[in-house]
Amino acid sequence: xxxxxxxxxxxxxxxxxxxxxxxxxxxxxxxxxxxxxxxxxxxxxxxxxxxxxxxxxxxxxxxxxxxxxxxxxxxxxxxxxxxxxxxxxxxxxxxxxxxxxxxxxxxxxxxxxxxxxxxxxxxxxxxxxxxxxxxxxxxxxxxxxxxxxxxxxxxxxxxxxxxxxxxxxxxxxxxxxxxxxxxxxxxxxxxxxxxxxxxxxxxxxxxxxxxxxxxxxxxxxxxxxxxxxxxxxxxxxxxxxxxxxxxxxxxxxxxxxxxxxxxxxxxxxxxxxxxxxxxxxxxxxxxxxxx
Amino acid sequence: xxxxxxxxxxxxxxxxxxxxxxxxxxxxxxxxxxxxxxxxxxxxxxxxxxxxxxxxxxxxxxxxxxxxxxxxxxxxxxxxxxxxxxxxxxxxxxxxxxxxxxxxxxxxxxxxxxxxxxxxxxxxxxxxxxxxxxxxxxxxxxxxxxxxxxxxxxxxxxxxxx
Numbered sequence: 227x228x229x230x231x232x233x234x235x236x237x238x239x240x241x242x243x244x245x246x247x248x249x250x251x252x253x254x255x256x257x258x259x260x261x262x263x264x265x266x267x268x269x270x271x272x273x274x275x276x277x278x279x280x281x282x283x284x285x286x287x288x289x290x291x292x293x294x295x296x297x298x299x300x301x302x303x304x305x306x307x308x309x310x311x312x313x314x315x316x317x318x319x320x321x322x323x324x325x326x327x328x329x330x331x332x333x334x335x336x337x338x339x340x341x342x343x344x345x346x347x348x349x350x351x352x353x354x355x356x357x358x359x360x361x362x363x364x365x366x367x368x369x370x371x372x373x374x375x376x377x378x379x380x381x382x383x384x385x386x387x388x389x390x391x392x393x394x395x396x397x398x399x400x401x402x403x404x405x406x407x408x409x410x411x412x413x414x415x416x417x418x419x420x421x422x423x424x425x426x427x428x429x430x431x432x433x434x435x436x437x438x439x440x441x442x443x444x445x446x447x448x449x450x451x452x453x454x455x456x457x458x459x460x461x462x463x464x465x466x467x468x469x470x471x472x473x474x475x476x477x478x479x480x481x482x483x484x485x486x487x488x489x490x491x492x493x494x495x496x497x498x499x500x501x502x503x504x505x506x507x508x509x510x511x512x513x514x515x516x517x
Numbered sequence: 518x519x520x521x522x523x524x525x526x527x528x529x530x531x532x533x534x535x536x537x538x539x540x541x542x543x544x545x546x547x548x549x550x551x552x553x554x555x556x557x558x559x560x561x562x563x564x565x566x567x568x569x570x571x572x573x574x575x576x577x578x579x580x581x582x583x584x585x586x587x588x589x590x591x592x593x594x595x596x597x598x599x600x601x602x603x604x605x606x607x608x609x610x611x612x613x614x615x616x617x618x619x620x621x622x623x624x625x626x627x628x629x630x631x632x633x634x635x636x637x638x639x640x641x642x643x644x645x646x647x648x649x650x651x652x653x654x655x656x657x658x659x660x661x662x663x664x665x666x667x668x669x670x671x672x673x674x675x676x677x678x679x
Contacts, residue, residue, distance in 0.1 A: 233592030234638065247591060252587045257537050334541040338549040339647060345589045371588070376590045385645055406645055
């Protein structure tokens with residue numbers, strides 16, 4: 227009893243058990259693999275039994291998609307070059323490329339009251355707690371526990387998660403909190419007179435140092451002004467397919483950006499919750515100067 | 518002290534592993550909230566059947582495995598499983614003689630206690646409240662107790678686990 231109480235307190239408060247958790251996760255790795263077997267087998271079957279015609283169709287559609295994206299990329303590289311030139315004029319450094327790694331979700335269910343997922347990459351692939359996770363459409367979440375072969379990530383909609391963001395249209399910085407509902411984020415710190423409309427794109431601001439700046443997070447779905455309150459009630463819909471994506475992208479954020487250069491860079495071993503709290507303070511400060 | 522030598526430990530371990538697999542096996546979205554506490558049920562059975570072999574420490578280790586598998590706070594399930602094991606051991610002689618429906622009711626109480634402790638801990642670390650169907654797994658656990666009991670008893674007798 228006492229031992230488990232001590233374990234819980236240590237796990238919650240000090241995060242000193244990461245190594246213990248990582249070691250113990252080796253023991254349960256076979257069980258996770260066992261659960262994964264049926265879906266791996268069915269994936270393999272559906273791939274190897276696919277008809278030639280089906281594959282050709284898929285190939286065609288992929289080729290078209292690739293072509294379209296290549297065209298878009300041409301424009302992007304020009305814009306990127308222009309951006310770097312403009313930033314050079316402002317004397318600030320900007321790193322465009324970030325190291326990425328694709329990971330696959332393991333098909334296991336975790337605690338249904340927490341939004342967590344298990345991915346098939348771990349410390350051996352260089353994954354560390356607090357690392358951001360993206361999917362094809364937006365920010366997905368961040369790693370909380372990194373085991374040797376697998377790691378657990380918390381989604382941006384988990385109630386314990388907060389992500390520093392800014393409104394893409396006007397640069398207004400704030401925090402998006404997880405609501406516990408898979409398709410909603412809450413933005414509780416937006417003043418009543420702030421310029422936020424339904425349909426606004428929210429991107430990561432890079433404050434807090436965990437998430438790289440500029441990635442899309444969510445779209446504002448509803449804004450409710452209540453004159454009796456200091457802050458208006460704003461809800462947003464995450465862009466990432468939090469309950470559908472099978473593949474996620476792990477990002478090693480680049481060194482500096484124009485926003486982070488102002489902030490003292492926090493150490494990598496800072497726990498996620500702490501960093502988010504820092505970011506919240508920072509955003510609260512920045513909000514005071516925002517009209 | 519029993520004079521018979523223990524054997525069949527592998528069978529007990531096997532049932533625990535099956536229970537752990539069932540704990541994380543993927544279910545459709547609605548099913549995730551109804552998943553009965555397999556590990557708890559199997560633990561209660563073995564505590565009733567072989568109280569001198571499976572007890573508080575096995576419960577604690579099983580709970581720790583559940584913690585690691587489900588990503589909950591390390592030690593949360595370990596604590597409540599140890600409590601469930603302790604209570605089952607305490608009352609095993611009485612519960613064994615109960616008719617099956619009365620046993621199922623006892624199981625319901627034990628599983629709800631297990632969930633109550635989990636709820637209590639999750640509120641302490643600042644998680645939000647839960648909907649009413651949070652308790653559904655315990656009720657389901659009660660309903661499936663008779664078949665689980667029968668299956669595990671067949672297994673125990675078939676392999677002569679003592």
